[in-house]
Amino acid sequence: MTAIHIKFPALTLKAGPHALARIRENGLNAADVGTLPGAAGGPKALGIQGLDLALFGEWLPAAPRPRSLIGASVGSWRFASACLPDAAEGLRRLGHLYTEQNFNKGVTMAQISQSSQRMLDDLLDGRDGAILANADYRLNIMVVKSHGLLAEDHRGRLGLGLSSVIADNLRGRARLSRHFERLIIHDPRLAPPVDALTDFPSRFIALDAANLRQALLASGSIPMVMEGVRDLPGAGAGTFRDGGLLDYHLDLPYSGDDIVLYPHFTDRVIPGWFDKGLPWRRACAQRLRNVLLVAPSKDYLSRLPYGKLPDRNDFKRFMGDAPSRQKYWRTAMEASQRLGDEFLELAANGRLGQHLLTL
Numbered sequence: 001m002t003a004i005h006i007k008f009p010a011l012t013l014k015a016g017p018h019a020l021a022r023i024r025e026n027g028l029n030a031a032d033v034g035t036l037p038g039a040a041g042g043p044k045a046l047g048i049q050g051l052d053l054a055l056f057g058e059w060l061p062a063a064p065r066p067r068s069l070i071g072a073s074v075g076s077w078r079f080a081s082a083c084l085p086d087a088a089e090g091l092r093r094l095g096h097l098y099t100e101q102n103f104n105k106g107v108t109m110a111q112i113s114q115s116s117q118r119m120l121d122d123l124l125d126g127r128d129g130a131i132l133a134n135a136d137y138r139l140n141i142m143v144v145k146s147h148g149l150l151a152e153d154h155r156g157r158l159g160l161g162l163s164s165v166i167a168d169n170l171r172g173r174a175r176l177s178r179h180f181e182r183l184i185i186h187d188p189r190l191a192p193p194v195d196a197l198t199d200f201p202s203r204f205i206a207l208d209a210a211n212l213r214q215a216l217l218a219s220g221s222i223p224m225v226m227e228g229v230r231d232l233p234g235a236g237a238g239t240f241r242d243g244g245l246l247d248y249h250l251d252l253p254y255s256g257d258d259i260v261l262y263p264h265f266t267d268r269v270i271p272g273w274f275d276k277g278l279p280w281r282r283a284c285a286q287r288l289r290n291v292l293l294v295a296p297s298k299d300y301l302s303r304l305p306y307g308k309l310p311d312r313n314d315f316k317r318f319m320g321d322a323p324s325r326q327k328y329w330r331t332a333m334e335a336s337q338r339l340g341d342e343f344l345e346l347a348a349n350g351r352l353g354q355h356l357l358t359l
Contacts, residue, residue, distance in 0.1 A: 010300040010342045012267045013352060014359035016289040019259055023292065024353035030063035034258025035193040037291075038075025040220075040244025040273065044265040045074045047309030049095050049333045051263045051294065052078060054340025057088035059347065064136050068193035070184070072142035072243035072250060076219045080212075081123065083131040083139055090123070097122055099329045102322040103315055109153060113227045116220065120213055128212050138187035139207060141215045142243025142250070143235075145181040146228060151239040153227045162223060169274040173281065176272065177201055180246050183235055185215040193260075195253040200246060205234045219243045225312075248273045251283040260291045265309055267295045269359070285359075292352075293359055296339060305331055 015023060022032075036055075045052075060067070069079035077094060084090035097119045103112065124131070131139060149161030161179070168175035182202040186192045192204055207215065211233040218229035218240035228239035251271040254260045269283035270276055301308060310329045318325035346352045 008299045009297050009355070010338045011346075011355075012293075012295045012297045012357070013346075013355045014267055014293045014295075014357045016285065016291045016359050018257075018289040019292045020356050020358065022259070023356060027350040028259065028292065028347055028352050030059050030347075031065065032259045033060065033067065033261045034065075034256055035068045035070065035254055035260045036079070037250040037252070037254075037260065037262050038069065038071030038078050039249045039264055040073030040075060040242060040247075041265050042074055042312045043098060043310035043314065043329065045078050046095050046098060046329050046336075047304075047332045048263055048265060048296065048336055048339060049091060050336030050338060050340040051343060052082065052091050052340075053088050053337070054344050055261070055263060056082040056091065059344060060136070061087075066138060066190060067136060068138050068140060068190060070140035070142065070193060070250065070252075071219070072247050073220045073222075075250070076139070076141040076216055076243070077120075077123070079137070079139055080131055080141075080216055083134045083137045084124075084127055085130050094123055095329075095333050099326050099333075105319055109155075109225065109227045112225060113217075113221065116226060117217060120216055124213065128209055131212065132187065132207065132209065138190040140184050140186040140192050141207065141219050142247050143183040143185060143215060143218045143232070143240050144243055144245050145183060145235065146223075146239045146241050147179050147181070150179055150223065150241070151228070153239075155224065158223055166274055169272070170278075173272060173275070174199065176246060176274075182243075182246050183232075183240070185211060185232075185234070193255055195255045197253070203235070205232075208234070210234065214240075242273070245273045247271075248275065249283070251287055253284075253287045254290060257290065260288075262291050262293045264293050264295045267293065269293070288359055291359060292356075294339075294343060296336075300339070304335060 071079045081090035081094040149157045165179050177200050182200050184192045185205045185207045188206040221241045228241045231237050232240045249269040275281035305328050
C-alpha cells in the first residue's frame with residue numbers, strides 16, 4: 001500500500017490526554033502500540049478495511065512485538081482474521097465472505113446463525129491453531145452471558161427481556177448487571193489488557209481450540225437477529241451473546257502505558273449497545289487516556305455511496321437486490337484504501353500530532 005496525496009482529510013484523529021501529549025512530542029511509532037480495540041458494528045467493519053490492511057499488513061509488522069487485540073462482535077472477527085498466517089489475506093477474506101451473505105425476507109434467527117457459522121468456518125478454514133499461536137498478537141474476545149428472559153431465543157420472551165434491559169439502562173448503566181455478565185475469553189499467554197473491572201460482574205476465560213469458534217460466534221450473536229450460543233466451553237452452562245451489548249465501543253480501563261491504537265468507525269466512543277440513542281451517555285476520559293482513535297472523517301463519509309459506511313440496515317434496504325448491496329459494499333471497501341494510505345503517510349512523515357483532536 002502506498003501513500004497518496006489527498007485534497008481533503010480522510011481521517012479524524014482523536015487522542016486521550018496522555019496519548020495526545022506523547023504523540024505531539026515524539027510522533028507515533030508502531031513499537032509504541034501495545035493494544036488495539038475493535039468495536040461492535042457489523043458491516044461497518046468493511047468500511048474501514050483499508051485502515052486494517054495498512055495496520056496489520058504493513059505498519060505493525062514493521063515493529064513486531066506481543067500486542068493485545070480485544071474485540072466485541074465484528075471487532076473480534078476482524079482481529080481473528082488479522083491473526084491468521086497472512087493478515088491481509090484474512091481481512092480481505094472476511095470482507096468477501098461478509099459481502100456474499102444474503103438473507104431473504106422472513107429469515108429466522110436460526111438461519112442467520114447457521115449462515116454465520118458457515119462464514120466463520122470458511123474464514124478460519126482449519127487454521128484455528130495459527131490464531132492461537134500467533135507470534136505477535138494475543139486475541140481477546142468480548143462476550144456476555146445472558147440472564148433471565150435474555151437467556152431464551154423465543155421472540156416474545158426475548159423481546160420482553162430486552163424491554164426490561166432498555167428500561168434499566170435508562171435508569172443507569174450499572175443496572176445492566178441484572179441482565180448480563182461480561183466475559184473476556186483471552187489468549188492465555190498474556191492477561192487481558194485491562195485493569196480491574198468493577199462496573200459489571202466479569203470473568204476471564206482462557207481461549208483455546210475448544211472454544212475459539214464458539215466464542216467468536218457468541219461475540220457476534222445479536223439478540224433477535226441470531227440465536228445465542230449455548231454452554232460455551234470453559235465458561236459453563238448458559239446462553240452467550242454479543243459482547244457489544246455491554247461493551248459496544250470498548251470503553252474499558254486499558255492497562256499499562258502503551259498507546260492503545262483504536263481503528264474505529266466513528267469519532268465517538270459509546271459505552272454500550274443500548275446507549276446508541278443516549279447522547280449524554282459518554283465514555284470515561286480517564287479510561288481512554290492512552291487511546292489514539294482513528295476514524296473516517298465526515299468529509300470522507302459524505303463522498304461514499306449513501307453518505308455512510310455499510311451497515312446491517314443495508315440487508316433490508318437492498319432486500320431482493322443482493323447484487324446492488326454487494327456492489328455498494330465492495331465500493332466502500334475499495335474506497336477505504338484511502339484511510340490506510342493517509343494513516344501511513346501521516347505516521348511516516350511525523351505529522352500525526354498536527355492533526356490530533358482531544359478525545
